[in-house]
Amino acid sequence: MERRELLRLLAGALPLLAPLARAASTDDWQALFEASTVPWKTGYATPPGDLPLTRATVRGRFPDAVTGTLLRIGPAGHDLGGERYHHWFDGDGMLHRFVIDGTDVRHQGRYVATPKRVAELRAGRRLFEAFGSILPGVEPPTSADSLNAANTSVLPLRDELLALWEGGSATRIDARTLDTLGPKTWRADLAGMPFSAHPKVDPDGTVWNFGLGSGQQHGLLALYEIAPEGRLRRAAVVPVADLPMVHDFAVTERHLVFLLPPLVYDGKRREAGASLLDAHVWRPELGMRALVVEKRDWDKRQMLALPAGFLFHVGNAWEEDTPRGTRIHLDYARTDNADPVFTTLREVMRARLVRNLRPQLSIATLNLGTGQATQQTLPLEAEFPRIDPRRVGLRHRHVVHATQVRPDLPGFGAVARTNVENGRSQRFSYGAQAIVEEHVFIPDGTRPGWVLGTAFDFGRQKTLLSCFAADHLAAGPVAQATLAYALPLGLHGAFVPG
Structure with missing residues (x-):
């Protein structure tokens, strides 16, 4: 796609970012959170500032292969000026670094100093809308990066570390100091273009990613191909009808695969004053669509149909050639609908618990030759699926994931390693x-x-x-580091060896 056409399409998506500013009114979420006595609410509390480099207490010894740095990020700045966000996904991002070397583990945490956070700290109050919250007196956003919380995932990329969000620019971070260096601009005409939080890295180091934009007549799916050294090779925007909320995707050797749940953006709701989240509508009649795009030629696309459902995260996908055409196998964490996005992930912001749906590990098979898609759901709760990074886009057998939903707690109580071919799983529970x-x-x-x-x-x-031995997960940790304090609950991370 020509750069001029790409810019024109992106510009058509921007007006819906800006509903009318809200008048000031009372808001009691902060008071409700502070009054709660549930012990898990610390996981959703706001650290008052950066966390200095601190040595943890270590039991056992971390294996040599785990010598390196675990990077994690998540929402942490949930309240400011006596007002609290109404959704977990809205908090300003805090980046954590665990430096691991045998019996020595050190932790450091720093807020990502996005333009949004810097301006709001200076003002002592929230100035802009967030994904799921429109607090009293905020101004309408002027661009996607007006909302950018840099709080969802990280991408180590040669000499750069990127803090990622869902709908705006990646943010450059100094990996040595965790200083914020500013937004990442892949190319001048792509400044501010959405760069999603779940890029995929092929075994050869090629990075693939996407971004979403919604306009009045169409949805826009941006695609990126980035060389291992961090140079942009290609970027383009393709239109997708009824473009839904898409958080993650998968790659195979020859394809990009997007599962499109029927949680669809409604521009009229946005114009009427809804938050970006609440501008989405559940339309189960659309089913779950699977969009398959050829890596070499993004104009070659195919859509297949699956039963309606919702997902945040994909484990992995791989493909095989058969007499009836190419088949793609893909595993993901599926729920029947998107209710938790609107309820559970909001209520924790006032330390209340709404009963969770139980996401299950599901395996979809997409036959590109026949256009047919089938799905098998394992009787196993699963979220945050991760695989051996050497097998991205290739045939894999094991998925590491969180499991064991508890009705009396938000989130999960155990970690598991599951064989997606035979369903066998082992787990370790962290306790009550x-x-x-x-x-x-x-x-x-x-x-x-x-x-x-x-x-x-x-x-x-x-x-x-x-740290667990992967083949003896149920035996418990071979090494464990304990911090003297609790960190805010986070989302995603990456390990950098050495």
Whole structure:
């Protein structure tokens, strides 16, 4: 696509970012949160500032393959000036660094100094809308980056570290100091263009990503191909009818795969004053659509149909050629609908719990030759699926994921490793007073590898960093670091060896 046409399409999506500014009114979310006595609310509290480099207490020894840095990020700045956001996804991002070397683990946490956060700290109050919150007296956004909280994931990219959000620019971070360096501009005409929080890195180092924009007549799906050294190779925008909320995607050797749940943007709701989240409408009659795009030629696209459902995260996808055409196998964490986005993830902001839907590990098969798609759902709760990074886009067997939904707690209580071919799974439960965060797989040559991740022990009000042998997960951690304090619950991360 010509750059001029790309800019024209993007400009058509921007007006719907700006409903009318709200008048000041009373808001009691902060008071309700402070009055609550539930012990897990610390996971949704706001650290007053950056967290200095601190040494953890370590039990056991972290394996040599885990020597390096675990980077994690998530919403942390939830309240300012006596007002509290109404959705977990809105908080200003805080980036965490765990430096691991045998029996030594050190932690540092720093807020990402986005233009939004800097301006609001200076003013002592919220100035702009957020994804799921429109607080009293805020101004309408002037661009997608007016809302950019840089709070969802990270991408280590050679000499750069990028903090990622859902709907705006990536933010450059100094990996040595965690200083914020400013927005990442891939090309002058792409400044401010959405760059999603779940890029995929092929085994050869090529990075693929997407971004979403919604206009009055069409939805816009931006596609990126980035060379291993961080140079942009290609970017284009393609129109997609009834473009929904898409958080994640998958790659195979030859294709990009997007599962499109029927949570669709409605511009009229946005114009009437709804938040970006509340401008989305559940339309199950659309079903779950699977959009498959050829990596080499983005004009070659195919749409397949699956039963209606919702997802945040994809594990992995791989393809095989058969006499009836190419088949793509893809696993993801599926719920029947999107209710938790509108209820559960809001209510935790006032320390209330709404019963969760139970996402289940599901495996879809897309036959590009026949145009038919089928789906199998395993009787296994699953979220935050991660695989061996060496197998991205290739055939894999094991997925590491959070599991064990508790009706009396937000989130999950255990980490699991599941064979998606036979359904066999092993898990480790952190106990009755812990909330599990995302765990990642760490390769170790030809050995089974390791599972590394964090959990919030709200009984002791501390955050744990644990390492498990991947093939003996149920045996418990081989090493565990305990911080003297609790971190805000976060979203995603990445491991950098060495």
